[in-house]
Amino acid sequence: MTPILHATGMSRSFGGVHAVRDMSLEVAKGSITGLIGPNGAGKSTLFNLLSGVIKPDGGTVVFNGRDVTSLAPWKRARLGMIRTFQLAREFQRMTVLENLMLAPQLQLGETFWPNFLTPGKVRQQEAEIYEKACEVMEIALLAKLRDTYAGDLSGGQKKLLELARTLMIDCDLILLDEPGAGVNPALMQTLTDMIRRLNRDHGKTFLVVEHDMDMIAQLCDPVVVMTQGGYLTSGPFEEIRQNPAVIEAYLGETADV
Incomplete structure:
Protein backbone atom coordinates (compact mmCIF):
# COMPACT_ATOMS: atom_id res chain seq x y z
CA MET A 1 0.00 0.00 0.00
CA PHE A 91 -14.36 25.55 22.62
CA GLN A 92 -16.11 25.08 25.93
CA ARG A 93 -18.54 28.00 25.81
CA MET A 94 -19.70 27.20 22.31
CA THR A 95 -22.31 24.58 21.49
CA VAL A 96 -21.61 21.30 19.73
CA LEU A 97 -23.08 22.77 16.53
CA GLU A 98 -20.98 25.93 16.80
CA ASN A 99 -17.81 23.90 17.39
CA LEU A 100 -18.47 21.97 14.20
CA MET A 101 -19.36 25.02 12.11
CA LEU A 102 -16.17 26.74 13.20
CA ALA A 103 -13.96 23.85 12.06
CA PRO A 104 -13.83 24.33 8.24
CA GLN A 105 -10.85 26.38 7.16
CA LEU A 106 -10.77 29.52 4.99
CA GLN A 107 -14.43 30.45 5.45
CA LEU A 108 -15.46 33.55 3.50
CA GLY A 109 -17.19 35.11 6.49
CA GLU A 110 -13.97 35.10 8.51
CA THR A 111 -12.53 37.97 6.51
CA PHE A 112 -13.81 41.52 6.32
CA TRP A 113 -14.55 42.35 2.68
CA PRO A 114 -16.58 39.31 1.51
CA ASN A 115 -19.26 40.17 4.08
CA PHE A 116 -19.83 43.44 2.22
CA LEU A 117 -18.86 42.63 -1.36
CA THR A 118 -20.30 39.12 -1.73
CA PRO A 119 -22.75 38.59 1.15
CA GLY A 120 -24.75 36.09 -0.90
CA LYS A 121 -21.73 33.81 -1.24
CA VAL A 122 -21.05 34.12 2.47
CA ARG A 123 -24.62 33.11 3.32
CA GLN A 124 -24.56 30.24 0.83
CA GLN A 125 -21.32 28.87 2.26
CA GLU A 126 -22.63 29.16 5.81
CA ALA A 127 -25.78 27.27 4.83
CA GLU A 128 -23.67 24.51 3.29
CA ILE A 129 -21.51 24.30 6.41
CA TYR A 130 -24.61 24.14 8.60
CA GLU A 131 -26.03 21.30 6.51
CA LYS A 132 -22.75 19.40 6.68
CA ALA A 133 -22.55 19.92 10.46
CA CYS A 134 -26.03 18.42 10.86
CA GLU A 135 -24.97 15.38 8.85
CA VAL A 136 -21.78 14.99 10.88
CA MET A 137 -23.68 15.20 14.18
CA GLU A 138 -25.83 12.29 13.03
CA ILE A 139 -22.73 10.24 12.15
CA ALA A 140 -21.12 11.03 15.52
CA LEU A 141 -24.33 10.40 17.50
CA LEU A 142 -24.25 14.00 18.74
CA ALA A 143 -27.45 15.31 17.15
CA LYS A 144 -29.35 15.34 20.46
CA LEU A 145 -26.55 17.41 21.97
CA ARG A 146 -26.32 20.02 19.22
CA ASP A 147 -27.23 22.93 21.52
CA THR A 148 -25.20 21.69 24.50
CA TYR A 149 -22.11 23.64 25.48
CA ALA A 150 -19.03 21.59 24.62
CA GLY A 151 -17.66 22.18 28.10
CA ASP A 152 -20.64 20.30 29.55
CA LEU A 153 -20.01 17.12 27.55
CA SER A 154 -18.58 13.98 29.11
CA GLY A 155 -15.03 12.92 28.31
CA GLY A 156 -16.24 10.40 25.74
CA GLN A 157 -18.60 12.88 24.09
CA LYS A 158 -15.76 15.38 23.78
CA LYS A 159 -13.68 12.74 21.98
CA LEU A 160 -16.60 12.12 19.61
CA LEU A 161 -16.81 15.87 19.02
CA GLU A 162 -13.09 15.99 18.19
CA LEU A 163 -13.52 13.23 15.65
CA ALA A 164 -16.60 14.95 14.26
CA ARG A 165 -14.62 18.15 13.72
CA THR A 166 -12.15 16.26 11.55
CA LEU A 167 -15.08 15.32 9.29
CA MET A 168 -15.79 19.02 8.81
CA ILE A 169 -12.29 19.48 7.39
CA ASP A 170 -10.98 18.21 4.07
Whole structure:
Protein backbone atom coordinates (compact mmCIF):
# COMPACT_ATOMS: atom_id res chain seq x y z
CA MET A 1 0.00 0.00 0.00
CA THR A 2 1.18 3.52 -0.79
CA PRO A 3 2.46 5.41 2.27
CA ILE A 4 0.58 8.61 2.96
CA LEU A 5 3.06 9.44 5.73
CA HIS A 6 6.74 8.56 5.69
CA ALA A 7 9.05 9.69 8.49
CA THR A 8 12.72 8.80 8.54
CA GLY A 9 15.47 9.30 11.11
CA MET A 10 13.34 11.32 13.51
CA SER A 11 15.30 12.48 16.55
CA ARG A 12 14.63 14.88 19.40
CA SER A 13 16.42 15.50 22.69
CA PHE A 14 15.44 17.55 25.69
CA GLY A 15 18.61 18.49 27.51
CA GLY A 16 20.46 15.22 27.96
CA VAL A 17 17.38 13.04 27.43
CA HIS A 18 16.97 11.43 23.99
CA ALA A 19 13.17 11.25 23.77
CA VAL A 20 13.20 10.04 20.14
CA ARG A 21 16.27 8.71 18.38
CA ASP A 22 16.54 7.73 14.70
CA MET A 23 12.88 6.66 14.52
CA SER A 24 11.35 5.82 11.14
CA LEU A 25 7.68 5.15 10.45
CA GLU A 26 5.37 4.56 7.49
CA VAL A 27 1.58 4.88 7.46
CA ALA A 28 -0.10 3.25 4.47
CA LYS A 29 -2.92 5.16 2.80
CA GLY A 30 -6.28 3.77 3.90
CA SER A 31 -4.90 2.04 6.99
CA ILE A 32 -5.53 2.38 10.70
CA THR A 33 -1.98 2.11 12.00
CA GLY A 34 -1.38 1.71 15.73
CA LEU A 35 1.60 3.09 17.65
CA ILE A 36 2.24 1.51 21.04
CA GLY A 37 5.02 1.16 23.57
CA PRO A 38 5.65 1.30 27.31
CA ASN A 39 5.55 4.59 29.20
CA GLY A 40 8.49 6.76 28.23
CA ALA A 41 8.95 5.05 24.85
CA GLY A 42 8.71 8.38 23.02
CA LYS A 43 5.29 7.97 21.41
CA SER A 44 3.92 11.40 22.35
CA THR A 45 7.14 13.14 21.33
CA LEU A 46 7.05 11.38 17.97
CA PHE A 47 3.42 12.45 17.51
CA ASN A 48 4.41 16.05 18.22
CA LEU A 49 7.23 15.77 15.68
CA LEU A 50 4.95 14.31 13.01
CA SER A 51 2.31 16.99 13.50
CA GLY A 52 4.78 19.89 13.72
CA VAL A 53 4.05 20.82 17.32
CA ILE A 54 7.78 20.55 18.03
CA LYS A 55 10.74 20.64 15.63
CA PRO A 56 13.03 17.62 15.21
CA ASP A 57 16.77 17.70 15.84
CA GLY A 58 17.08 15.48 12.78
CA GLY A 59 14.99 13.53 10.29
CA THR A 60 12.32 14.22 7.68
CA VAL A 61 8.53 13.97 7.50
CA VAL A 62 6.97 13.40 4.08
CA PHE A 63 3.19 13.67 3.74
CA ASN A 64 1.48 12.78 0.45
CA GLY A 65 4.84 12.99 -1.28
CA ARG A 66 5.71 16.43 0.09
CA ASP A 67 8.41 17.22 2.62
CA VAL A 68 6.57 18.95 5.50
CA THR A 69 9.36 18.76 8.09
CA SER A 70 9.65 22.53 8.43
CA LEU A 71 5.93 23.34 8.16
CA ALA A 72 3.87 24.64 11.09
CA PRO A 73 0.92 22.52 12.31
CA TRP A 74 -1.68 24.78 10.67
CA LYS A 75 0.08 24.49 7.32
CA ARG A 76 0.11 20.70 7.63
CA ALA A 77 -3.59 20.85 8.47
CA ARG A 78 -4.30 22.75 5.26
CA LEU A 79 -2.50 20.01 3.36
CA GLY A 80 -4.76 17.40 4.99
CA MET A 81 -2.94 16.23 8.13
CA ILE A 82 -5.04 16.71 11.28
CA ARG A 83 -4.30 15.65 14.86
CA THR A 84 -6.28 15.35 18.04
CA PHE A 85 -4.95 15.59 21.58
CA GLN A 86 -5.16 13.33 24.61
CA LEU A 87 -7.06 16.10 26.40
CA ALA A 88 -9.87 17.34 24.18
CA ARG A 89 -9.45 20.97 23.08
CA GLU A 90 -13.02 22.00 22.40
CA PHE A 91 -14.36 25.55 22.62
CA GLN A 92 -16.11 25.08 25.93
CA ARG A 93 -18.54 28.00 25.81
CA MET A 94 -19.70 27.20 22.31
CA THR A 95 -22.31 24.58 21.49
CA VAL A 96 -21.61 21.30 19.73
CA LEU A 97 -23.08 22.77 16.53
CA GLU A 98 -20.98 25.93 16.80
CA ASN A 99 -17.81 23.90 17.39
CA LEU A 100 -18.47 21.97 14.20
CA MET A 101 -19.36 25.02 12.11
CA LEU A 102 -16.17 26.74 13.20
CA ALA A 103 -13.96 23.85 12.06
CA PRO A 104 -13.83 24.33 8.24
CA GLN A 105 -10.85 26.38 7.16
CA LEU A 106 -10.77 29.52 4.99
CA GLN A 107 -14.43 30.45 5.45
CA LEU A 108 -15.46 33.55 3.50
CA GLY A 109 -17.19 35.11 6.49
CA GLU A 110 -13.97 35.10 8.51
CA THR A 111 -12.53 37.97 6.51
CA PHE A 112 -13.81 41.52 6.32
CA TRP A 113 -14.55 42.35 2.68
CA PRO A 114 -16.58 39.31 1.51
CA ASN A 115 -19.26 40.17 4.08
CA PHE A 116 -19.83 43.44 2.22
CA LEU A 117 -18.86 42.63 -1.36
CA THR A 118 -20.30 39.12 -1.73
CA PRO A 119 -22.75 38.59 1.15
CA GLY A 120 -24.75 36.09 -0.90
CA LYS A 121 -21.73 33.81 -1.24
CA VAL A 122 -21.05 34.12 2.47
CA ARG A 123 -24.62 33.11 3.32
CA GLN A 124 -24.56 30.24 0.83
CA GLN A 125 -21.32 28.87 2.26
CA GLU A 126 -22.63 29.16 5.81
CA ALA A 127 -25.78 27.27 4.83
CA GLU A 128 -23.67 24.51 3.29
CA ILE A 129 -21.51 24.30 6.41
CA TYR A 130 -24.61 24.14 8.60
CA GLU A 131 -26.03 21.30 6.51
CA LYS A 132 -22.75 19.40 6.68
CA ALA A 133 -22.55 19.92 10.46
CA CYS A 134 -26.03 18.42 10.86
CA GLU A 135 -24.97 15.38 8.85
CA VAL A 136 -21.78 14.99 10.88
CA MET A 137 -23.68 15.20 14.18
CA GLU A 138 -25.83 12.29 13.03
CA ILE A 139 -22.73 10.24 12.15
CA ALA A 140 -21.12 11.03 15.52
CA LEU A 141 -24.33 10.40 17.50
CA LEU A 142 -24.25 14.00 18.74
CA ALA A 143 -27.45 15.31 17.15
CA LYS A 144 -29.35 15.34 20.46
CA LEU A 145 -26.55 17.41 21.97
CA ARG A 146 -26.32 20.02 19.22
CA ASP A 147 -27.23 22.93 21.52
CA THR A 148 -25.20 21.69 24.50
CA TYR A 149 -22.11 23.64 25.48
CA ALA A 150 -19.03 21.59 24.62
CA GLY A 151 -17.66 22.18 28.10
CA ASP A 152 -20.64 20.30 29.55
CA LEU A 153 -20.01 17.12 27.55
CA SER A 154 -18.58 13.98 29.11
CA GLY A 155 -15.03 12.92 28.31
CA GLY A 156 -16.24 10.40 25.74
CA GLN A 157 -18.60 12.88 24.09
CA LYS A 158 -15.76 15.38 23.78
CA LYS A 159 -13.68 12.74 21.98
CA LEU A 160 -16.60 12.12 19.61
CA LEU A 161 -16.81 15.87 19.02
CA GLU A 162 -13.09 15.99 18.19
CA LEU A 163 -13.52 13.23 15.65
CA ALA A 164 -16.60 14.95 14.26
CA ARG A 165 -14.62 18.15 13.72
CA THR A 166 -12.15 16.26 11.55
CA LEU A 167 -15.08 15.32 9.29
CA MET A 168 -15.79 19.02 8.81
CA ILE A 169 -12.29 19.48 7.39
CA ASP A 170 -10.98 18.21 4.07
CA CYS A 171 -8.28 15.94 5.52
CA ASP A 172 -6.68 12.66 4.50
CA LEU A 173 -4.71 11.68 7.62
CA ILE A 174 -5.84 11.91 11.25
CA LEU A 175 -3.35 11.49 14.08
CA LEU A 176 -5.24 10.30 17.16
CA ASP A 177 -3.48 10.85 20.49
CA GLU A 178 -5.02 8.38 22.96
CA PRO A 179 -8.64 8.64 21.79
CA GLY A 180 -9.73 6.24 24.53
CA ALA A 181 -8.28 8.28 27.42
CA GLY A 182 -11.03 9.43 29.78
CA VAL A 183 -13.75 7.60 27.87
CA ASN A 184 -16.13 5.47 29.92
CA PRO A 185 -16.80 1.89 28.76
CA ALA A 186 -20.30 2.78 27.56
CA LEU A 187 -18.90 5.17 24.95
CA MET A 188 -15.66 3.34 24.13
CA GLN A 189 -17.34 1.04 21.60
CA THR A 190 -19.16 3.99 20.05
CA LEU A 191 -15.83 5.77 19.62
CA THR A 192 -14.19 2.66 18.16
CA ASP A 193 -17.06 2.15 15.73
CA MET A 194 -16.87 5.77 14.60
CA ILE A 195 -13.14 5.52 13.83
CA ARG A 196 -13.82 2.37 11.85
CA ARG A 197 -16.65 4.06 9.90
CA LEU A 198 -14.53 7.12 9.12
CA ASN A 199 -11.88 4.79 7.74
CA ARG A 200 -14.20 2.53 5.79
CA ASP A 201 -16.90 4.93 4.58
CA HIS A 202 -15.05 8.25 4.39
CA GLY A 203 -11.59 7.13 3.34
CA LYS A 204 -9.75 8.56 6.36
CA THR A 205 -6.31 7.20 7.23
CA PHE A 206 -5.40 7.00 10.92
CA LEU A 207 -2.28 6.81 13.04
CA VAL A 208 -3.40 5.96 16.58
CA VAL A 209 -1.41 6.21 19.82
CA GLU A 210 -3.33 4.32 22.48
CA HIS A 211 -2.71 2.47 25.76
CA ASP A 212 -5.98 0.53 25.59
CA MET A 213 -4.88 -2.69 23.90
CA ASP A 214 -8.46 -3.83 23.34
CA MET A 215 -9.00 -0.77 21.14
CA ILE A 216 -5.71 -1.36 19.33
CA ALA A 217 -6.64 -5.01 18.76
CA GLN A 218 -10.04 -4.07 17.33
CA LEU A 219 -8.88 -1.28 15.06
CA CYS A 220 -5.23 -1.38 14.08
CA ASP A 221 -3.29 -3.24 11.43
CA PRO A 222 -0.37 -2.86 11.40
CA VAL A 223 0.83 -2.01 14.89
CA VAL A 224 4.20 -0.28 15.35
CA VAL A 225 6.03 -0.72 18.65
CA MET A 226 8.44 1.84 20.11
CA THR A 227 10.80 1.47 23.03
CA GLN A 228 13.47 3.77 24.45
CA GLY A 229 12.76 6.37 21.80
CA GLY A 230 13.19 4.11 18.79
CA TYR A 231 11.62 1.46 16.59
CA LEU A 232 11.28 -2.05 18.00
CA THR A 233 9.04 -3.98 15.60
CA SER A 234 5.77 -3.86 13.66
CA GLY A 235 3.12 -6.23 12.32
CA PRO A 236 -0.38 -7.56 13.04
CA PHE A 237 -1.49 -7.22 16.65
CA GLU A 238 -1.64 -10.96 17.30
CA GLU A 239 2.00 -11.33 16.24
CA ILE A 240 3.05 -8.24 18.20
CA ARG A 241 1.52 -9.42 21.46
CA GLN A 242 3.43 -12.71 21.30
CA ASN A 243 6.78 -11.18 20.32
CA PRO A 244 9.33 -11.83 23.13
CA ALA A 245 11.03 -8.48 22.50
CA VAL A 246 7.71 -6.65 22.93
CA ILE A 247 6.92 -8.59 26.11
CA GLU A 248 10.34 -7.73 27.47
CA ALA A 249 9.85 -4.05 26.60
CA TYR A 250 6.67 -4.08 28.67
CA LEU A 251 8.57 -5.70 31.55
CA GLY A 252 6.79 -8.99 31.11
CA GLU A 253 3.33 -7.50 31.75
CA THR A 254 1.62 -9.56 29.06
CA ALA A 255 -1.81 -8.30 30.10
CA ASP A 256 -0.81 -4.86 28.76
CA VAL A 257 0.24 -6.11 25.33
